[in-house]
Amino acid sequence: MDSHDPVLTTEPRPGVLLITLNRPHVRNAVDRTLALAMDAALTRLETDSSLNVGILTGAGGHFCSGMDLKAFPAEGVPVVADRGLAGLTRARLRKPLIAAVEGAAVAGGFELALACDLVTAADTAFFALPEVARGLIAAEGGAIRLPGRLPYHVAMEMLLTASPLSAPDAARHGLVNQLTPVGQALQAALALADRVQAHSRDAIRITKQIVQDTRGLDDHTAYAVQDPLSTPVFATTAASEGARAFIEKRRPAWHA
DSSP states (O other): OOOOSEEEEEEETTTTEEEOOOOOTTTTTTTTHHHHHHHHHHHHHHOOTTTEEEEEETTTOBOOOOBBBTHHHHOOOOBTTTBTTTTTTTTTOOEEEEEESSSSSETHHHHHHHHHSEEEEOOOTEEEEEEGGGTOOOTTHHHHHHHHHSSSHHHHHHHOOOOOOOOHHHTTTTTTTTTESTTHHHHHHHHHHHHHTTTEEEEEEEEHHHHHHHOOOOOHHHHHHHHHHHHGGGHHHHHHHHHHHHHSSOOTTTTT
16 A cells, blocks of 8 residues: 555445545554544535435454554544544444444454444454453443344443354344355445335434434333334325335435
8 A cells, every 4th residue: 555545445336425435555543643534524424415325444454453452642532522433333324234244354444344324344354352362342332232233142242252243143143134256345335225215314313313222221211212213204205205105116215
């Protein structure tokens, strides 16, 4: 990698923003510069009305090796404001984000993937949270999210022993949506993004918000949170169009 290459690239596709971590010489480890660049890319995704879905991937055959430990003594943990590691792990994005994982997704890199809504992964990829082996804590979502995504004892083995989890095993436990041959995770993510954005933008956005706002609540409380968000959707032109399209046996024209 040339020293003048950007640490992150963005590529708009139809309705999709492809975000690529671009520090392959360190397996795309996150330093302060990369964190700020990624935060800016996520802000673009959220504010650009032509974009419906984001895809996060890494250059050079790896997803992300987490925080750049060489930069850590001088820079600290590369969090951005209240949005967490690289502006993602504590953010509340309105639009879906898909992780396309090749190679290593470890430490903070795995936490970035856990902060995404969908995950595609090559069958040679692997995930790990080795923080305890470095005297650290998986404090950007690893310890919080992983026990809810994997069987409890599998998650605790990863957290307490720093053991890696292969992508095929992750898929078997439901942590990966689509498993692909090596080099094909991004193509699978692009296809998944097209499937997502084939549907109503507002319905997708509100569905994600409901999931975020009701996680961990009992049913009674969850309905009280959900209903003010969901009820107005049933009166939208998109809802009427969806019904008409079903009756007329055609694809909905959501954005006509």
